[in-house]
Amino acid sequence: MSSEPDVIIYTDGACKGNPGPGGWGALLMSGEHRRELFGGERDTTNNRMELTAAIEALKALKRNCKVRLFTDSNYVKQGIETWIHGWKRNGWRTADKKPVKNADLWQLLDQQCAAHSVEWRWVKGHANDPGNERADALANLGVPS
Secondary structure, three states: OOOOEEEEEEEEEEOOOEEEEEEEEEEEEEEEEEEEEEEEEEEOOHHHHHHHHHHHHOOOOOOOOOEEEEEEEEEHHHHHHHHHHHHHHHOOOOOOOOOOHHHHHHHHHHHHHOOOOOEEEOOOOOOOOHHHHHHHHHHHOOOOO
């Protein structure tokens, strides 16, 4: 039996205008425990909020965990599973030698992932998945008015 707790996380980002005011939300579940997180920024992008949701959710974990993280962002899922390896190898530059957008957040996400065993799952947004719908609602709560 694994000593790492199993945690299911749903994350989402929202932006009113892109860029514009944005919010992030995360739903964390482990056994009977459930925690909801959200926050936002006055001037940001949807992609930055999607990344921030995953970072903040992983930061909230108190010890190493086995995580299934659900996101409706292909940008986040492909970035952390595939693209990041080339970016790190190329000094945080893209294949065409341009600086990686949101490199600061990708680096933070990479650090947070290192502390856990994370399995990334994509879920279709706005398709009545209860966890994704709650993360979306939390992200919208985080948008500054």
